[in-house]
Amino acid sequence: MSLQIPAINGGDAAQALDVSEAVFGQEYNETLVHQLVTKYMAGARAGTKAQKTRSDVSGGCAKPWRQKGTGRARVGSTRSPIWRTGGVTFAAQPRSYDQKLNKKMYKVGIRSIFSELLRQGRLAVCDDLTPAVPKTKEFLKKISGIQVKRLLVVAEDLNENLILAARNIPYVAVVTPTSVDPVSLVSADKVIATAAALKQIEERLA
Structure with a gap:
């Protein structure tokens, strides 16, 4: 079975993306998500005291x-x-604060986060994210109508125009499917991803 990820700003239904229910339709596991976020934040600690x-x-x-x-x-x-x-x-x-979490638990936790984002309407797809020129105002036109405090953009690759256009916007973060992390996903008010990026995520989490 499949689910549909809506287009940005509730656009044309033809722009929606069909994804696997096994990845984006999982039940929310709050305990595992908390463990996943805790592990990520603990691993970021320097531990050099x-x-x-x-x-x-x-x-x-x-x-x-x-x-x-x-x-x-x-x-x-x-x-x-x-x-x-x-x-x-x-x-x-000096010590390491890293916590152990096996790959299977990590996948289930990330699937759980994406599934909850979709259920809450905080996940959308948009292929036309990269501006023709590296200008902030051009990127703002792409995301016009989205009024959020924290926006996470997931692109299949780090296009130079996209990076340069979005870097001056304090509430926008741009990542790739391989660098997306649980803390950014949980804290984002809205996650916008390209179709290619979502397919990569689907393959990685399947």
């Missing part, structure tokens, strides 16, 4: 004063964490 332990701090090899007879506390090293110039007790070290 680093602090010095007492073994990393320079100096302090010698005992600062003798054990007894000075009237001061017994100290073995100036690198102790209780000293101002000492190391950190539980020092943070």
Whole structure:
């Protein structure tokens, strides 16, 4: 069975695209989508925070004063964490925040997102997205009538005219089927894709 993705701005029905119900008609799995978004955002974290332990701090090899007879506390090293110039007790070290999610779960999660976008009317198809000249006003004519705060454009390739025309619009992001991510899909108020891009996505998620 197949579903229809409507044309941009509810255009001519002939411009609508037939897609597989197995990919774009899946039941919404909120738990899996949350896990998918969490994994993506966690993987984007740098994880480069680093602090010095007492073994990393320079100096302090010698005992600062003798054990007894000075009237001061017994100290073995100036690198102790209780000293101002000492190391950190539980020092943070570089780490990876990436979470494991197998390919099957990833596919199901992305299919679930696309299916929900279609059900909510936030997914549309338009083949005439690339302006003839790399001008912002030309691209705005292509998407005229769409009043959203976040617009995601999915094109089969990164055409130079499209990139240059859309890059100055703060609420528009342009991606390809291979670089589309769950966070961009979930946060977009509207997703516009070319027919070729949707077919690529359909093949990848089948």
